[in-house]
Amino acid sequence: MTDGSGRTAFPPAPTGLGALSATEIMAGYRRKTFTPRDVVDDTIAALEATHEACNAVVTPMYGQARAEADRVTKEMRAGEAKGPLAGVPVTIKDLVFVAGVPAYAGSPMNKTFVPDVDAAVVSALKASGAIITCKTTTCESGYKLTADSPVTGTTRNPWNPGRTSGGSSGGAAAGVAAGCGPIAIGTDGVGSIRVPSSFCGVFGLKPTFGLVPRSPGFSPPSWASLAHTGPITRTVADAALTLEIIAGYDMRDAASLPVPSRRFDTNAVPLNGVRIGASADLGYAAVSTDVRAAFNKAIAVLDACGAQVTIDGPGLDAGILEHTLKPIAFTEQAAAVATKTTADLASSEADYRDVVTAGRHYSGTDYIEASYRRGQARNAFLKLFERVDALVTPTVAVTAFEAGKIGVGKIDGRQVDPHLGWSPFTWPINLAGLPAATLPCGFDRDGLPIGLQIIAPWLDEPTIFRIAAAFEQAQPWAKFWPSLALNEIGRTRAKA
Template identity: 70%
Template sequence: MARTAPTAGVHDLAKLSATDLLEGYRSGRFTPREVIEDVIAALKVTHAVCNVVVTPTYEQARAAADRATEAWGAGQPQGRLAGVPVTIKDLVFVAGVPALGGAPCNRRFVPDANAAVVVALQAEGAIVTCKTTTCESGYKLTADSPVSGITRNPWDKTRTSGGSSGGAAAAVAAGCGPLAIGTDGVGSIRVPSSFCGVVGLKPTFGLVPRSPGFSPPSWASLAHTGPIARTVADAALLLEVIAAHDLRDVASLPVASRRFKVAPDRLDGIKIGTSVDFGYAVVDPQVRDAFEAASETLAALGAEIVPDCARFAPDMLERILKPIAYTEQAAAVANRDSIALSASDEDYRDVIAKGRNYSGIDYVEASYRRAGLRASFLELFGKVDALVTPTVAVTAFRAGALGVDQIAGCTVDRHLGWSPFSWPINLTGLPAATIPCGFDDSGLPIGLQIVAPWLDEGLILRIAAAFERARPWVQFRPSLS
């Protein structure tokens, strides 16, 4: 796939940002029905190449678009996202629509309730166009599953989209509408967004409710729901809509609704710490180069850069994450026996087996170490306002692979070792976003991760908006031809 600048032609409406769509509705230049038809056509083309859709909801979307068109025509649009299309990751419930979650044993499961985020979206007039691909239970950082097959990257169909919100990120990157809902347990919003060259935001743990529909409740203490979008302004708008307190989610935070400032500005007075490797990670040289260039851009925008400010123990993956994450995965499917799991990926069955072998003591000891990691970030944010890292240590690898086990000649864990910057942030519950910051020699996107203190999504969005203005990425799009 080639890197191209946008040109006029088919599916132009589907490529517009949410803010541009709303302005177009307001001015009467086009209608929600015209947009939805364009988005459906774009989804069909992209799905044929990249495999991003699990269950289409096109007829429901058309009916909702007709209602929105009538409302806009009468000057009475309903909601802040009236007539704006959005896709929903298949781990998140939409009432009356199958929620397979990548699991063969869920083939007949149809929830009768909407997830809280879907309720919020529909209340603000957003139109759900489809459920997007994910791996089973979100257990890995690609979107491949026995249910939907391999999801591919619109920048190069021989490469993975990343995951587990891979269908969501690939669809947004390919211009199939401006907004998507993803989930992130160990990087599942940020990794595919980085691989596909879009914006992905993991909010503070508990800011966006997961109840009543998130199946199964894997990564129980790790998983966040959040936005994927093409622009920072769209990501901010989507987060404003879905962030809410919901007593059905025990982790939900009683935080008042907020509006975020995303007008690009200089970063004078902001102290940004950087870490290219967390003191132990192996990073592809081209990712390193892109990260260093991005750090220079932040400095040119007025930020005070504090280099090499975050260093952690190299055994965090084995001693903290896996005992927690794998145990929570196993607990989420405790009622599934070997027969129910027989059609699952071998790698998934391996994760479940390992999770069942950890003891309660292993889990609690890892939780103590997790508290120590959280304390390290508390100390860090006493010295800097925000932290930036590469989002992923590599660019998109071969489609269908679990991961890579070699980076720059060094051996890494194939499941999670090539994404050393994402899962530590899940362990702490901190907010983090990825934004595009460059391309490798093959034309594959590279992401920059921005991390801020708890509940300071506003700072992340301020930094991202400034970077977006200085290094605009919307002008670049993958070509599916």
């Protein structure tokens, strides 16, 4: 994997323990090379430095994290530590509840809200022994694909703080990219795990809709029929391990699927016999030149891994954004604040108020008609997966743009919707409820990461992991680190 300048040399990795993968941390514990307190101290140092440069943390939980690390350290010394993530630091996006910790959800309306219950995903992580270090930034109610909000301001990209981190799980992705612990929990309603993961050069997974329960703490309930919860990591193995822990049936979530627990194989093996459809633009999307070039190189890598790659796609309606997504997504966003008045929303962003206003103007008929079109899109994917085992696309049509902006209005000379038009590959997958992941596949001419999206049939996360593991072995992206991690965060605990 090379950047836009053609460089192939890998920069050195940060030396802080927070930059290790979860599997590396667990191996270190088994060897007694370091303790959970060592790891958590390094991770907190990295979070503090990253927050100063990128504004990625909403609510620090550092005192709690250190106390928990001390407890797990004692258990390890006594041979009593349990759980597949015992002593591993994790961050939680601020849309997801952690009992006793503020959940602002990027909204001034939530400035005094403190939930008294953990989200199901948080309960599962705590039961696994993971240590929560902080809540990370999001935009207001997760309504857009950056992590800027009236509560926290602008979240920036560790590869270039002048650029956006993407969002709405922007703080989560920026933290993982900068070596602030191996695992972050994000949410994804129209691309909010995959967009920031692509912009920040890390692995992000949106599982099948309903595989990971959202209740009882996911607030506000925006993108109600679209939102997924999933992991952001630097390695495929860490994402698979996390999904094994957080997936599970929870009857408190009406969309939760009663699927038995699964183990995922992330050993890299040839892709012989795997049929992959590839579409650079889904037949209608504007895509930047650098993204197209990186995507074509990624297809060649998959072919070299043994996959049978053909140019194919679902054949979606070019008007799917205006006629299908917006009537559903904007109506659900408006419904999330249905009881709020104009005065309540006065401190919200103007763009957020515009989305809510648009949602309130769609009729029930508009919503149901869009739902019919949504079913047609789902059927298009059903037919596609009769021909191929997986679909690959670019993750985002552009790389990270200027921090503080909602998006871009033009790509390769073509006008696009500045809110959602520059991410045409993510939200169709939410409409279909399919599993999808993004993994780094190159860099643009400015050295900013570019993502490859892998989409598989419903509940076929194993195919995503198989393809991603083969690509990871062929193009080991985790060896690339942003300069922020190297210059400000890559430090030993002794130097911290």
